[in-house]
Amino acid sequence: MSEEYILCPNCHQPVSGQERYCAHCGADLAVAAALEERGFPLAEALRGENIPLAPEVLVPRLGEQLVREGVIDEAQLQEALAYQQRQALAGKPCLLGQALLSLGFVERETLDRAITEQILQLQAALEQANRTLEQRVAERTAELQAALQRLTQLNQIKSNFISNISHELRTPLAHIKGYLELLAAEMLGELNDEQMQAAKTALRSTDRLEKLIDDLLQFSLAARGALSLDIERFDMAQLARQVCLQADALARLKVLQLDCILPEKPCWVQADSEKIEWVLNELTENAIKFTPEEGRVIVRVACGPEIVEISVEDTGIGIPEERIAEIFEPFHQLDETATRRYGGTGLGLALTRRILEAHGSVLKVRSQVEKGTLVHFSLPSVS
Ligand SMILES: Nc1ncnc2c1ncn2[C@@H]1O[C@H](COP(=O)(O)OP(=O)(O)OP(=O)(O)O)[C@@H](O)[C@H]1O
Ligand SMILES: [Mg+2]
The missing domain is CATH 3.30.565.10 (Histidine kinase-like ATPase, C-terminal domain)
Structure with a gap:
């Protein structure tokens, strides 16, 4: 199997994809990749300064937290920050944790625990934010569903309206047609040619109207999906x-x-x-x-x-x-x-x-x- 090479996001040198740390600058490659993926601004800021990428870069305000916890005091923090500045000026930039270690203000174990705790807190905050987001998505989805339901109801009312109107139209039309048929059949008395012509024309029109009402009724039923088949x-x-x-x-x-x-x-x-x-x-x-x-x-x-x-x-x-x-x-x-x-x-x-x-x-x-x-x-x- 050929070995896969990647570019270290910190120093941009090729490193083996199997390694945990960059062989050139010592950066933690997993952390570097995670930062790269999320476009973490700190990674941008650190890039090119040759600062080793360690889990610590994920933790903002580590110094303040260590002071709050009483691991170091304010004076020690200031001294470590000054040390960091001197190192940077000497072309050997380092992270705050490294400065605290070099000055002997904290043990490696205490530092690692503080960093881990801080990362866990960040993770919990992220999960909470995710949950809130999911809840908002669920709320919006419910609102959309309600709107869709309202639309469906309106459509239903429209279809009902057409079918009700069609029914209402059919009854009087049946009366008109019935009397016209009686007239045309001369059951209500003899008609002259002109009257007969008029009765027949009116009868043809009622037929057309009847077909239209039937079609409308069928169509409204079909549009409602209520087209039932009698197989x-x-x-x-x-x-x-x-x-x-x-x-x-x-x-x-x-x-x-x-x-x-x-x-x-x-x-x-x-x-x-x-x-x-x-x-x-x-x-x-x-x-x-x-x-x-x-x-x-x-x-x-x-x-x-x-x-x-x-x-x-x-x-x-x-x-x-x-x-x-x-x-x-x-x-x-x-x-x-x-x-x-x-x-x-x-x-x-x-x-x-x-x-x-x-x-x-x-x-x-x-x-x-x-x-x-x-x-x-x-x-x-x-x-
Ligand atoms: N056999 C055909 N030859 C040419 N055009 C046709 C033919 N059948 C349908 N069409 C075209 O398709 C259109 C729609 O037909 P459709 O049957 O839905 O309506 P219509 O016949 O105009 O009215 P209705 O069927 O409601 O009385 C027609 O108006 C016509 O333009
Ligand atoms: Mg037709």
């Missing part, structure tokens, strides 16, 4: 068939071709069927909404032994690659005029993502501007 075994192919049937009218209205490529046999999955239906509806509606006339939308369910792949593809306006992450932000639409042009509020995909996440699934998006978009997710299949 059951169901046939994914059958569910997609139902979604396609509903979307068909919408597609016809926009003169779009809607193709549903679904397995003939049942395709069993274990999930919350209502929420998955909502998701597939949302994805199909988006595809229809963002695809111009004459375009094509394909809803696919591919049933594998392990997983069931569900996808919706369109030949629509597409999404720029660098903006794909944005489409999942709540209340965010890529085209600011979209609400006017396409309707909606930008909540659909934010909710979709949360619902799929709760199922342990993710929505993947592939898109090309003006070519189209493919969104897909998977669920584990069950027998």
